[in-house]
Amino acid sequence: MILRLPKNLVRKGLYIEAVECPSHEFARRRFMVETQEDLNAIRMSSAVDILVSQKKSQIDVLALLKQAPPQYHRQANPADxxxxxxxxxxxxxxxxxxxxxxxxxxxxxxxxxxxxxxxxxxxxxxxxxxxxxxxxxxxxxxxxxxxxxxxxxxxxxxxxxxxxxxxxxxxxxxxxxxxxxxxxxxxxxxxxxxxxxxxxxxxxxxxxxxxxxxxxxxxxxxxxxxxxxxxxxxxxxxxxxxxxxxxxxxxxxxxxxxxxxxxxxxxxxxxxxxxxxxxxxxxxxxxxxxxxxxxxxxxxxxxxxxx
Ligand SMILES: [Fe+2]
The missing domain is CATH 1.10.3210.10 (Hypothetical protein af1432)
Incomplete structure (x- = not known):
């Protein structure tokens, strides 16, 4: 499942599908966040959200999602x-x-x-x-x-x-x-x-x-x-x-x-x-x-x- 998270929740071990910037300033797609430079680049971008792959991430994305504001939650809730x-x-x-x-x-x-x-x-x-x-x-x-x-x-x-x-x-x-x-x-x-x-x-x-x-x-x-x-x-x-x-x-x-x-x-x-x-x-x-x-x-x- 690909999930949307606010960019301030970016962590090492997340597999990024896309960093959602209004322009093309962030061209990298489909990569594992591994270094402090990766974290900084995402945090400093104009993006509001990131799209992450739950399957390919090395950390628990659903646990992280719980820290996001309520509007992010329904995407992961199959009972919505x-x-x-x-x-x-x-x-x-x-x-x-x-x-x-x-x-x-x-x-x-x-x-x-x-x-x-x-x-x-x-x-x-x-x-x-x-x-x-x-x-x-x-x-x-x-x-x-x-x-x-x-x-x-x-x-x-x-x-x-x-x-x-x-x-x-x-x-x-x-x-x-x-x-x-x-x-x-x-x-x-x-x-x-x-x-x-x-x-x-x-x-x-x-x-x-x-x-x-x-x-x-x-x-x-x-x-x-x-x-x-x-x-x-x-x-x-x-x-x-x-x-x-x-x-x-x-x-x-x-x-x-x-x-x-x-x-x-x-x-x-x-x-x-x-x-x-x-x-x-x-x-x-x-x-x-x-x-x-x-x-x-x-x-x-x-x-x-x-x-
Ligand atoms: Fe066609």
Whole structure:
């Protein structure tokens, strides 16, 4: 379990996942605090919190957590009602998504199960978006791809709700989130899960997933234009540097923009084979600093959702 602690509780023997600074002044991640210099560097940083791995630390993190103010406690309390609700809704979402997608590659996509998965994702995020992000960032490896889509769908619906979009549209945006990476089902696992760097051909294949997913769903029929757009265009960027079409600015609609921001945020804050998890504030800062790629208003909206 990765736990958040106030930085004044930093001790030797803690394994640091990230020091949550508003800027990138503290670049070191994933290390054991071993020396007085490590302690000083963390204490002198502008960070408020540190993220530590309970498993990899050499001291009792839960005992240390007891010294933290009350708002830090619920993350470690499996009986916290909001935590239980989020976890329950997320397992419902995984189950529905599994049912809905189990034969998707063969051409059978059960949209009612996809809608159930999106509704459960919405239920999971509504009560406490910050806690939702904490839970979904720790994805079990076998469930990682489903959980990524569920996490993105949850964040998308919450953002759509905060933007006061119509309820039907919010629901459709949730389904779009569940289905945005459908094309990855059709990419060989050897490429999807390759631990090292992809070669040029593999990268091309990987980058074809939006178009593959779009064509697959279009062939299946009965999928709305919004869902098709989100699937095909979620890797576009506002300055035209994205793929597959290189669209720009107003050519990229609101649902696609919401997906892009939530997708990248979830990717950055999750552990992947090639990187550790970034803190939410680092991910938001990184995205905010790139208005050429992401809609800044939506990055700010996400930030206000999580604070
Ligand atoms: Fe994608």
């Amino acid at each position: 009602p909001q935590m239980l609700e989020i976890k329950g809704a997320l397992s419902d979402a995984v189950l529905s998504m599994h049912r809905g997608m189990s034969e998707a590659a063969a051409g059978r996509l059960d949209m009612s199960q996809i809608a159930d998965a999106a509704a459960s994702a919405r239920q999971a995020v509504e009560a406490a978006p910050d806690l939702f992000v904490q839970v979904t960032r720790l994805k079990a490896k076998d469930k990682a791809s489903y959980m990524h889509s569920i996490s993105v769908a949850g964040l998308m619906t919450e953002m759509a709700a905060r933007l006061e979009l119509d309820d039907d549209l919010i629901d459709e945006i949730g389904r779009a989130g569940i289905l945005h990476d459908l094309g990855k089902l059709l990419i060989p696992n050897a490429i999807l899960n390759k631990p090292g760097k992809l070669n040029a051909a593999e990268m091309r294949m990987m980058r074809s997933h939006p178009e593959i997913g779009y064509r697959h769903m279009k062939k299946l029929g009965g999928v709305s234009d919004l869902i098709l757009d989100v699937c095909r265009l979620h890797h576009e960027a506002l300055d035209g540097s994205g793929y597959p079409l290189g669209l720009k600015d107003e050519q990229i609609g609101i649902a696609v923009r919401i997906c892009t921001v939530c997708d990248v945020f979830d990717a950055l804050t999750s552990v992947r084979s090639y990187k550790g998890a970034w803190s939410a504030s680092d991910a938001l800062t990184w995205m905010y600093d790139r208005p050429n790629l992401f809609d800044r208003k939506l990055v700010l909206r996400l930030s206000s959702m999580l604070n």
